[in-house]
Amino acid sequence: MTLPTLDARILQAKSVVVLTGAGVSAESNVPTFRGADGLWRRHRAEDLATPEAFGRDPRLVWEWYDWRRQLIATRRPNAAHEAIAALETYVPEFLLVTQNVDGLHRRAGSRRMAELHGSLWRVRCLAEETVTENLAVPLPSLPPHCACGAPLRPDVVWFGEALPTDAIRQAWDAAESCDVMLVVGTSALVQPAASLPMVGKAHGAYVVEVNLEATPLTRIADETHYGKAGEILPRLLGTLAQPRTPTPSP
Secondary structure (H helix, E strand, O other), X not given: OOOOOHHHHHHHOOXXXXXXXXXXXXXXXXXXXXXXXXXXXXXXXXXXXXXXHHHHOHHHHHHHHHHHHHHHHOOOOOHHHHHHHHHHOOOOEXXXXXXXXXXXXXXXXXXXXXXXXXXXXXXXXXXXOOEEEOOOOOOOOOOOEOOOOOEEEEEEOOOOOOOOHHHHHHHHHHHHHOOEEEEEOOOOOOOOHHHHHHHHHHOOOEEEEEXXXXXXXXXXXXXXXXXXXXXXXXXXXXXXHOXXXXXXXX
16 A cells, blocks of 8 residues: 655645744754854853843843844745745644744744744833834844833743743644644754654654654654755655645636
8 A cells, every 4th residue: 555645644634733943944054042153152042041141131131132133134044944834825724833933934934833932033021021023133222122111022932931821832732633743853852842743643643753863753753854854845745845826716
C-alpha cells in the first residue's frame, strides 16, 4: 500500500498546527538569542532579559532591544516562512505556534498565530498594561514612554515570567485537536512548547519534524527530515507551499 504524501495528508486534514523555533529564522541570518555581538559581548543576554534588569537600567535593556530590532529590520522572510504562510491558506483550521519574537512569520503573511514568547514589534505600558504595535527603527527615544507618561517595555517574555495565558491555551487546544503537526527548526527542549508535539501525538496527530539534527522529539515523530527548513518545506508541501489563488466569484 502506498502511503499518502504529506501534502495529501494535509489536504485531507481538518486541522493543522505548525510549531516553529529559532532554526527557521536562522536561515534569514537572524542571530540566535545568545549570539549577540559587539557591545553585548560585555553582557550576558540572560542578564538583560529580566524584569529585574529593566528595573535597574531600562535604558540599557532598551539599547539592546533597539539594536536587535534594527538588525532584524534588515532581514527578510525565507522560503520556510513563506511556505508556512502559504499552507495556512489551504487548511480549514490552522494555527502557527512560534517561539520566535522577530516578526518574520507575520511579514511573510502568516495570520493565525500564537506567539508564545511575544514580539519585538510590540510594546507594553507598565502602568496601563496596554499593548501596541511599534515598528519605529530606530526608536526615537530610549527608553520609550506611553502617552500616559509611564515607561514602555518590550512585549516579550523575559526570564522568570510566565508565557501569555491566551497564547499557550490556544496552542494547547490546537495541539489536542489537530490531525497533522509540523515541528520546524526547534530544539524541542524549551518548555512548555516542547510538550506540544507530545500532546498532538497522544491525541492522534501525524507529527512531522524538520530540523538540522535529531532532537528529543525525533523518537516519536512519524517523519523526520534533516536539513534546512527553507529547502525541505517547499519540497515536502509541494503545491501547498505556494499561496492558493482565490476562486473568482461567479
